[in-house]
Amino acid sequence: MRLYDYFRSSxxxxxxxxxxxxxxxxxxxYIHLxxxxxxxxxxxAVNPQGLLPVLVDDDGTTVSQSLAIIEYLDDIHPNPRLLPADTPGRARVRSLAYQIACEIHPLNNLRVLKxxxxxxxxxxxxxxxxxxxxxxxxxxxxxKSLAASPETGDFCHGNQPGLADVCLVPQVFNARRFECDLSAYPTITRIADHCNTIDAFAxxxxxxQPDAG
Amino acid sequence: MRLYDYFRSSxxxxxxxxxxxxxxxxxxxYIHLxxxxxxxxxxxAVNPQGLLPVLVDDDGTTVSQSLAIIEYLDDIHPNPRLLPADTPGRARVRSLAYQIACEIHPLNNLRVLKxxxxxxxxxxxxxxxxxxxxxxxxxxxxxKSLAASPETGDFCHGNQPGLADVCLVPQVFNARRFECDLSAYPTITRIADHCNTIDAFAxxxxxxQPDAG
Structure with a gap:
């Protein structure tokens, strides 16, 4: 498979x-944003949206939008699963992920700032x-949501990384790059820092990335 | 189940x-935004985000974020399914839905405009x-994505309404409310207008809504 990528695209x-x-x-x-x-x-021609990332699978299936790509990968390569097996758990993880992907990230990406x-x-x-x-x-x-829930563990949901963590880590990275004060969010930073001890995140x-510069 | 709702929340x-x-x-x-x-x-106390909607199921499961609610409902009440049975189809529909829910809607909602x-x-x-x-x-x-794809039918994906249509119709409604010129998007308006002939959409x-006014 091929991934259209840019080091700084979260x-x-x-x-x-x-x-x-x-x-x-x-x-x-690499597409230099x-x-x-x-x-x-x-x-x-690959993506009329002019946005990254895009995944092209070996059979030609072309998927844009990072969350659609991730659900696709979770469907075809389910090991390890990024969503819990239980329905309420899946709903909780998707809700946490969308709180980042639909409420924070879209307002702060490069084209919006420009x-x-x-x-x-x-x-x-x-x-x-x-x-x-x-x-x-x-x-x-x-x-508040993370700190209040007994389902929060080492990661956003229990003790396995999942979709919410995958959204959280780049968002925390960006917040630090823009020197946001994160002292009021100890659960968020604890989880993000824990994720970054794992090589898949780091x-x-x-x-x-090879195109960083 | 209970839905925290507001007539104008898309x-x-x-x-x-x-x-x-x-x-x-x-x-x-009804929560008057x-x-x-x-x-x-x-x-x-129901939703620390202060956003609508929230669904509370009869067993107390509380879900925020509209797309997480919709995936939850599709999990527990799968008839009719809002996502295709095939993996590439699911990826396409999710991508179309997120193109609206992650790229357009977040930039134009009430709190951002204020x-x-x-x-x-x-x-x-x-x-x-x-x-x-x-x-x-x-x-x-x-x-461009819809017009170019043979998978686009009466609806965004084939001839059954699904997740992408559910996101499209409120977005077109909003665009018309703000008097956007939609003449360059004949496929979008054809699909939205077709959806609105169906009572579930209308x-x-x-x-x-009872709280409209």
Whole structure:
């Protein structure tokens, strides 16, 4: 299989973690977001959204959207499973994952930040205020949910890494890159730091990618 | 089961469609977003995110995030299924759904628009420009994906309604409410208009809810 990737894309970072957790190899095709390669005709033919990542499986199945890719990989390579076997557990893990993937990440990705400082005329300082506001809003709620639940363990759900952790680690990475104060979220940082002691997570980090620079 | 709902929440609108498609009844508890009831202590105890919808099942299972609720309902009430039986089909439908739920909707929901005109100091005109920009960006890509695929049918995937349609219809409703020009997206509007001829979709529309006003 092939993965269209960019070291700093946190949606691609999620998929890299999943490939590592499942012991899968994928050929990497690097699309340089900061240079705008995602807007070129060649990549738009692969993904009209101009977003990363995209997975192309050996039979030609092409999947965009990181969470759809991860569910796909969990379907075809179920060992280890990234969602619990029980229905309420699956709902809890998906809810935690979407609290990041649908409420925090979309507001802070590169194209949104560029639009804010470009077309919308915001200053760099306002952009940082915006960034940190959505991290704080999302993490405050997530911390409460995680801290209050007996189902939270070493990871977001019990003692095996899963879909929620796969979303959490890149989001915490980004928050630190933008120097957000995370002292009010001890459960979030404990889980993220624990994940990063595992090679599948650590090896997916932006700095360890061949295209990092 | 109980659904925390608000007529104008498009995430709740998705869940209302799904309940109708599956013939499920849920007691409704209305949280008035425009009056700020989601920020009250009572609702924050149900959902620390202060977001709608939340589903509480009869056994006490509490699920936030509309897509997690929908996957949960599809797990426990699989008739009719909202995701295809085949793995590539499931991946395609999830990808289409997330193109809306992770790329368009999060940028244009009420709290984001309020933050733009409040803390960020944007004008009403800039807010509309922002709104329409993300509709146009997202719909342009979605239209290409839908129009190019032989798997697109009367609905986003074949001839049965599914998860992607459930996300599409509220997004098209919102786009029309904000007077976005949709003439460049004939496949999107054809599918949404077809969905709305079905009572499960039509009965979930904001204007038909008891709390509309």
């Amino acid at each position: 949606a691609a970072y999620r998929v890299r973690i999943v490939l590592n957790l499942k012991g899968l190899e994928a050929e990497r095709i 900061a240079k705008g390669e995602q807007h070129g005709e060649a990549y738009k 639009y804010l400082t470009g077309e919308m005329g915001l200053s760099e300082e306002q952009k940082l205020t915006w960034y940190r506001h959505w991290i704080a809003t999302g993490f405050e709620a997530l911390e 090896a997916a980090a932006p700095a360890r | 995430a709740a609108y998705r869940v209302r469609i799904v309940l109708n498609l599956k013939g499920l009844e849920a007691e409704r508890i 425009a009056k700020g009831e989601q920020h009250g202590e009572a609702y924050k 933050y733009l005109t409040g803390e960020m100091g944007l004008s009403e005109e800039q807010k509309l420009t922002w709104y329409r920009h993300w509709i146009a960006t997202g719909f342009e890509a979605l239209e 009965a979930a529309a904001p204007a038909r």
